Amino acid sequence: MEFQEAVTRLMIQKTIEKGVIERHHTQAEKQKWKISFHRSSSSSKQKIKQSETPIEFLCPISGTLMNDPVxxxxxxxxxxxxxxxxxxxGFTPTLIDGTTPDFSTVxxxxALKSTILKWCKNYPIGHPHxxxxxxxxxxxxxxxxxxxxxxxxxxNPPKRNEDQDIGTGIHAVTDLITQTSGTHDSRSSYDSPLSTSPLQLKAQPSCYSSPSSSSTDIEILNPNPEEEEFVRKLKSPLVFEIEEGLISLRKTTRAKEDDTRLQLCTSRLLSAxxxxxxxxxxxxQVNSIACLVNLSLEKMNKVKIVRSGILPLLIDVLKGGFPEAKEHACGALFSLSLDDCNKTAIGVLGALPPLLHxxxxxxSDRTRHDSALALYHLSLVQSNIAKLVKLGSVPILLGMVKSGDMESRVLLILRNLALTxxxxxxxxxxxxxxxxxxxxxxxxxxxxxxxxxxVSVLYxxxxxxxxxxxxxxxxxxxxxLVQVEKTGIERTKEKIRRIFEMMETRTEEEEVLWEDLLEDSDSV
Known part of the structure; x- marks a missing residue:
């Protein structure tokens, strides 16, 4: 009897190693049950996914597995x-450890993204994307x-522990993801390779305020009815209704009412x-970029537009958009480059090569004019000057000066380059x-x-x-320069006098060369 039980256990063990155990009940019960090794493994790994996901793989804000960590x-x-x-x-959260993050650079x-992918492959939970x-x-x-x-x-400070807060946050995110529609355009800049470049925005626009300000409450709880109507039309599946919405928005934002531009430049409208x-x-394409140009005319909107992730799309238009759309895109980049907080970001995201082209x-003349003005303002930043030099812009700009092609605008850019x-x-x-x-x-x-x-470039x-x-x-x-000094304006004359002073000043470089020359003559 004991020998038979041992044989039975051995047979069951061998069957488990193959992956499947099938046991038949009596004919009266007419039931069959199966134990699958693969299923038991899957359930155990599913438990790993839920309870043993490394904490560093989870976003501190959402509590979910990160797909694009930064x-x-x-x-x-x-x-x-x-x-x-x-x-x-304009919100800065307070993390569990009491620290506040700095989102100025991304x-x-x-390395972490690769680690998450490898971890996901080891368990049957799939890529987070x-x-x-x-x-x-x-x-x-x-x-x-x-x-x-x-x-x-x-x-009213809540009385609950940290574990409850974490769990509530994770469930809230799960609910939000479930409720979110999947009809958003896949061409969003957040999936663009260009959006992985760092955005060095070191200042917050004045239109932003603290999380507790009333302006944030108004945007969240009391949306502008006019904005709601524009967003509805821009998200319509009908092309003619989108065109009507864009034309109406363009006319509205063209008016010289700053408050209108401020009220309409919301995250929802920019996303639409x-x-x-x-x-x-x-x-x-043309009217949407024209609307963006009009919104950017308001100073308080410039940084907000850049932070919305729209820049990579504008740069794509510069490279291959419709001619009139390129014209408006150059105007938009010129307008956005007027804010010092945007200059580095525009250069990092790759706007300099298409603008130079x-x-x-x-x-059109307008396209070239706005490109020159955008390059002038962008070349006020050292990092952009270095990029322009590496792009070989100096021979191109000097060639335009020699041919008399837009020399007044080109000289302004060369003046900035000559300062480094x-x-x-x-x-x-x-x-x-x-x-x-x-x-x-x-x-x-x-x-x-x-x-x-x-003369400024020569200076x-x-x-x-x-x-x-x-x-x-x-x-x-x-x-x-002597001849120009006689007929030039006072500002030009002052620069020429300074050039003469620089020409007459004896530099340390010259002194070293003379000393080397004397030493060489003595040795001879």
Whole structure:
């Protein structure tokens, strides 16, 4: 009897190793049950997914497994959609450890993303992107809820422990994800490779306020009826209704009423405009960007527009949009570049190459004009100057000056480049001193402002030390500058006097060269 039981246990064990056990009941019961090794493994791994997910894989704001983790300036890691939602709503959360993150810079955490993917492959839970991941719209709802919760806690602090708070947050996110519609355009900039570049925005626009301010409450609880109607039309499945909404919005924002632009420049309206910017319909693409230009005219909207994630879409239009859409896109980047907080972000996201191309060979004068103005304001930042030099912009700009093509605008850009060592070196290598002296010597100068801009570039180059002195003397700059000083405006005369002082000043570089020369002669 014991021998038979042992044989039976051995047979069952071998059957389990193959993966399946099937046991038949008596014919009276007429039932069959099966034990699947694969199913038991799946249930155990499902338990791992729910209870043993590493805490560093979860976003501190949403509590869900991160699909696109990013590192912010304070060193914390969050889901990208949560950071974008916080920036859009001007909200800075307080984490469980009592610290507050700094969202001014966003850098993709590729190492953690790779680790999460490997971890997911080891367990049958799938890639987080294939699940109900937290998109921007769900994150925005979550952050809005957290803003209201924060305000309520300040008035009536809740009496509950941290574990309850974490669980409530996770369930809230799950509910929001379930309720979120999946009809949003897949071309959103949050999935664009360009959006992985860091956005170095170090200042908060004045239109933002603290999470407890009444303006945030108004946007959340009392939406503008006019904005609601525009958003409804822009999200319509009917093309003609979208066009009607855009034309109406363009007319409304064109009016010289700053309050109207401020009230309409909301995260919901900007999100509705995003998928329309890359539309295949000419009227939709043109009018959507024109609306964006009008909204950007208000100073308080400029940073908010950049933080909405619309910049990569505008840059795509610069590269391959309709001609009139390119024109408006250049105008939008020019308007957005007026805010110092946006200059670095625009350069980082890749706007400089297409702007330089459109400056040289744009479809219209307006496109080239706005491209030049955008490049001028962007070249006020050192990081953008370095990018322009690496792009080989100096020979292109000098070539335009020599040919008289938009020389007044191009000289403004060259003036900014001449203020940095990299820009000066590139201009020296490209024959910039000769080109500028020839421009001053010729009679084709059309205005005193152009003459002053040319002298300004030479003044920036005069800080180049001994190399500038040699190139200036070879080009006959002293004689030409003397003639310009007699007829130029006072501002131009002052710059020329400073150039003469730089030419006459003996630099340390010259002293070292003379000492080396004397030592060499003594040794001979």
């Amino acid at each position: 590192i912010v300036s304070s060193g914390h890691t969050f889901e990208r959609a949560c950071v974008q939602a916080c920036n859009t709503l 850098i993709p955490n590729l 294939n699940k109900a991941t937290l998109d921007f719209f769900s994150a925005e709802k979550l952050v809005r809820a957290k803003i209201l919760e924060t305000q309520q806690q300040k008035s 405009l995003q998928p329309l910017i890359n539309s295949r319909y000419t009227n939709i 459109l400056l040289r060979s744009g479809d 060592p990299d820009g000066r070196a590139a201009m020296f290598d490209s024959g910039g001193v000769n080109a500028l002296v020839d421009l001053l010597r010729g009679s084709e100068l059309k205005s005193e402002s152009t003459q002053d801009a040319c 920036g180059l005069s800080h180049g030390g001994l190399r500038f002195k040699g190139l200036a003397k070879a080009a006959g700059a002293m004689e030409v």
